[in-house]
Amino acid sequence: MFFKKKSLSDKVTACLQENDPTKVVAKLMANKAILIDENSATIKIVMPFYAPVWLHNLQLDCTAKLEKLFGKPVSWKVNHQVAVLQNDTTKSALPNIKNIIVVASGKGGVGKSTVSVNLALALAENGAQVGILDADIYGPSIPTMLGVKGAEPVSVDGKLMSPIEAHGIVCNSIGFLVAEEDAMIWRGPMASKALSQVLNETDWQGLDYLVVDMPPGTGDIQLTMAQNVPVTAAVVVTTPQDVALVDAKKGISMFNKVDVNVAGIIENMSLYSCSQCGYEEAIFGTGGGKKLAEQFNLPFLASLPLHIKYREDTDQGIPTVVKDDSEVLSAPFLSLAETLTINLYRDLTIALPEITITNLG
Numbered sequence: 001m002f003f004k005k006k007s008l009s010d011k012v013t014a015c016l017q018e019n020d021p022t023k024v025v026a027k028l029m030a031n032k033a034i035l036i037d038e039n040s041a042t043i044k045i046v047m048p049f050y051a052p053v054w055l056h057n058l059q060l061d062c063t064a065k066l067e068k069l070f071g072k073p074v075s076w077k078v079n080h081q082v083a084v085l086q087n088d089t090t091k092s093a094l095p096n097i098k099n100i101i102v103v104a105s106g107k108g109g110v111g112k113s114t115v116s117v118n119l120a121l122a123l124a125e126n127g128a129q130v131g132i133l134d135a136d137i138y139g140p141s142i143p144t145m146l147g148v149k150g151a152e153p154v155s156v157d158g159k160l161m162s163p164i165e166a167h168g169i170v171c172n173s174i175g176f177l178v179a180e181e182d183a184m185i186w187r188g189p190m191a192s193k194a195l196s197q198v199l200n201e202t203d204w205q206g207l208d209y210l211v212v213d214m215p216p217g218t219g220d221i222q223l224t225m226a227q228n229v230p231v232t233a234a235v236v237v238t239t240p241q242d243v244a245l246v247d248a249k250k251g252i253s254m255f256n257k258v259d260v261n262v263a264g265i266i267e268n269m270s271l272y273s274c275s276q277c278g279y280e281e282a283i284f285g286t287g288g289g290k291k292l293a294e295q296f297n298l299p300f301l302a303s304l305p306l307h308i309k310y311r312e313d314t315d316q317g318i319p320t321v322v323k324d325d326s327e328v329l330s331a332p333f334l335s336l337a338e339t340l341t342i343n344l345y346r347d348l349t350i351a352l353p354e355i356t357i358t359n360l361g
């Protein structure tokens with residue numbers, strides 16, 4: 001029997017794949033985002049997402065092995081060009097926003113806004129251009145959490161509003177534009193129209209990701225809002241408590257109904273951690289988010305502790321991802337941002353032709 005001898009490139013590819021726990025290398029190879037230059041022993045990557053820890057680990061685990069294969073020192077050339085991803089190919093992406101990530105919860109008060117704002121900042125910290133849209137008409141809290149409450153978006157050209165800048169991301173909020181009492185009495189189509197208006201009439205200036213903080217619940221308003229935004233993916237935030245989980249299930253069903261891809265479950269307030277002594281207690285129970293993810297066959301994206309700093313930092317307008325020097329409390333968000341963007345690239349369709357490696361210097 002004749003066996004074809006493995007080429008050097010095949011061996012290098014196998015090495016990269018074996019050291020990639022996320023299984024995203026196969027898609028990167030298929031899309032020609034990774035090129036192996038055998039002559040110069042160079043691995044060229046045009047990263048379609050920002051994942052500094054993943055990339056660092058890949059390089060750490062592979063470099064020595066690759067040097068053995070090549071028989072000389074290996075160099076890595078890395079560029080970034082975030083891909084436009086699509087779940088529903090009938091809805092075209094907005095021209096200046098590559099991907100829209102909707103953050104939803106079945107129940108109010110589970111930490112949806114806290115997660116939205118820290119997730120947006122973590123995506124930016126990892127390297128992406130990020131915006132956040134506060135669509136929570138019942139209680140827009142993003143301006144407070146970003147320390148820009150009272151700011152008013154202005155229009156330079158009389159057509160588009162300039163978003164407000166804060167901590168390296170841009171934001172706009174329904175709360176900047178309408179009085180809370182007015183928004184409270186809106187019905188589905190009105191809320192949806194307002195959301196579309198803020199979304200389409202803001203000069204987002206070319207974002208890799210727009211994070212949308214949705215109103216809590218799964219009623220008409222949320223449904224029409226979800227239908228009117230070209231959503232790349234939704235994430236559902238829950239606490240481990242039974243009552244929250246029941247409502248989170250309704251949230252997943254709502255997105256399924258309108259064919260919005262649910263990228264996974266985030267469990268917030270998982271474990272209380274005392275800032276004084278480090279004592280830990282599962283105040284809202286344990287494991288509920290994971291079970292929910294298993295039940296719906298969805299990724300379990302993160303488990304975030306209940307910690308006083310998360311509340312204090314957002315109350316002060318400097319969310320933990322920006323403020324936390326120790327990195328213990330920001331780490332779960334940075335990791336969430338990486339996991340989410342890797343999963344989205346791996347699991348969704350790429351809407352625009354992949355940038356080919358020839359563009360790399």
Ligand SMILES: Nc1ncnc2c1ncn2[C@@H]1O[C@H](COP(=O)(O)OP(=O)(O)OP(=O)(O)O)[C@@H](O)[C@H]1O
Pocket residue numbers: 105107108109110111112113114115136139141215216268269304305306307308309310311312314315
């Ligand atoms: N992991 C956490 N640890 C400590 N406090 C938290 C945590 N997550 C959220 N909080 C606090 O809980 C409260 C509710 O959080 P948040 O406003 O983010 O929830 P929400 O789901 O967006 O609420 P709403 O239903 O009003 O939109 C806030 O005071 C917030 O600071």
